[in-house]
Amino acid sequence: MPPRQRILRHATVTRTERISPQLIRLTLDSPDLVGAELPFTDHYVKLLFPPPDAPYAHPVDPEQVSAEFPEHPPMTRTYSLRHRDTIRGTIALDFVTHGDTGLASPWALQAKPGDRINYFGPGGAWRPDPSYKHFILAGDEAASPAICAALEELPEHADATAFFEVADRSAVFEVPQVERVTIVWLFRDGAPYGHKLAQAVRATTIPTGRTSWFVHGVAEMIKDLRRYLFVERTIAK
Ligand SMILES: Cc1cc2nc3c(=O)[nH]c(=O)nc-3n(C[C@H](O)[C@H](O)[C@H](O)COP(=O)(O)OP(=O)(O)OC[C@H]3O[C@@H](n4cnc5c(N)ncnc54)[C@H](O)[C@@H]3O)c2cc1C
Known part of the structure; x- marks a missing residue:
């Protein structure tokens, strides 16, 4: 079977909100999702990050990186969709902030409206099945x-x-x-x-x-x- 093709999508931060001492919610516009089928409640995206010391920045285009900087492949971090609106093409992600280590937490801590990020997905497989009580x-x-x-x-x-x-x-x-x-x-x-x-x-x-x-x-x-x-x-x- 041929490998499943990963779809590269684009998002722009529109809002940042601290919802607890540990959690930051980012709302993002992702027009690619208008009309998408997202039936599950465990949908997640794989956000693309430049690795530390990469000679490139967000938004990451993996094909371009592989052609120009093959020695610095992008890294992914997985985040669930807290909200998804496929009419407007918006998503909300809640990030656990665990300090300045890693890629996603520091990025979320500094994110501001207008920041762009690319991702693969959304994947997902589960939602509450109505046959259960x-x-x-x-x-x-x-x-x-x-x-x-x-x-x-x-x-x-x-x-x-x-x-x-x-x-x-x-x-x-x-x-x-x-x-x-x-x-x-x-x-x-x-x-x-x-x-x-x-x-x-x-x-x-x-x-x-x-x-x-x-x-x-x-x-x-x-x-x-x-x-x-x-x-x-x-x-x-
Ligand atoms: C299907 C799926 C869905 C997920 N959804 C979410 C989500 O919606 N929100 C979310 O915040 N995370 C979610 N995660 C977890 C998230 O992908 C990882 O925590 C991720 O590795 C964080 O990346 P980072 O670059 O911030 O830190 P990393 O580079 O992975 O790690 C850097 C350091 O931070 C520590 N660290 C990483 N994550 C945490 C944490 N949560 N608490 C305390 N210390 C941590 C590591 O142990 C390490 O020492 C999900 C994971 C999966 C598999």
């Missing part, structure tokens, strides 16, 4: 955009519990207020990423009706919860 969603700050997007598109007859693990009490941010949804905040307060989340999911009562799970975060927590759900609780995959 219950949803359990769990993740840390980086998973929160996809979880919030899912809460906004919950089937009318379904209920959900959403676990959000954040640094501490001051890190709570606004999440969709949806009837039938229970929000549980978990504060790391210095504990390793994923520990409190895994404990809370293990302690939750599993509903008796058909239940769908969306759990995202650090690899150890995912491994632990996969074992819990699929081996210990023998939930069907």
